[in-house]
Amino acid sequence: MASFITAKLRAAAGGIVAVGLTLGALSAPALAQDPRVVPAERYVPGIWIDPDGCEHWAMDDGAEGFMGPRRLRDGRPVCHRSEICGIVPTDTLFATDRYDISAAGRERLRQFFGQANAFGFLIYGHTDSRASDEYNITLSNNRARSVAQVAQGLGARVVDVRGFGERQPKASNSTAAGMQTNRRVEIYCLR
């Protein structure tokens, strides 16, 4: 019974708020009279791009400054990673379904990490869409770790290593060329 009344009251209150909002939009006096109508102000931000290439909302309100990262709905930041330092096509490092790197592959990676002039590295593995999602996560993770081991062997700082499997394709998996593009290890340099 009590909960029934609460529900009724809540519905009624909702109705009043809705009416208040409508009135507020129509006339200023209604806005001033109804304490439940919150006054709003337009705050249009600018965009500041950090040294990693990612966007942040920035607002200067006179003597105050406000800032926060711009993100997609899934939590990833909006970035222009033009300075992503290296995309290694995994076909040149690994045999199919393997994650051990050949001696020649190691040497090329050593050269890359030696010349990158970075403070640290983020290393992410990706696959095409053949085999299961779970298998591909494991494979890409192992491949990213293999690359990270080469970096760490040189004393480089690896800040993050992960495998995204087939979840972040760069090209369509419907063609052989697209799948080849998707088989990759991406290296981000932190400077």
Place this chain on the structure above:
Amino acid sequence: MTVLKSFAILGLLGSAAACAPIGPDKSVDRGINAHDLSTMVAGIWVDPDGCDHWIIDDGVEGYMSERLTPDGLPVCSGVAQPNVVVGPFKSGSPIPDLL
């Protein structure tokens, strides 16, 4: 010291007076040292948990925002000890930091 203080107060007054009627567009720093916010120079502040934040001292305003991986997780690079700030984060503004 008093000279410095009065300079600081003058600076604050100047920027406050110049900025009194700011419109909805908050993307520009007005008044003394006017510039677009996209030109600001950041450093990195390492939080007590060891993770990186971009930090900017833009004269009268201060800004801070998270450094993120492509996946949206915090970057904890070890660029400095916790509670330490590194980089040219005060270099974007000629207004002296008096306090």
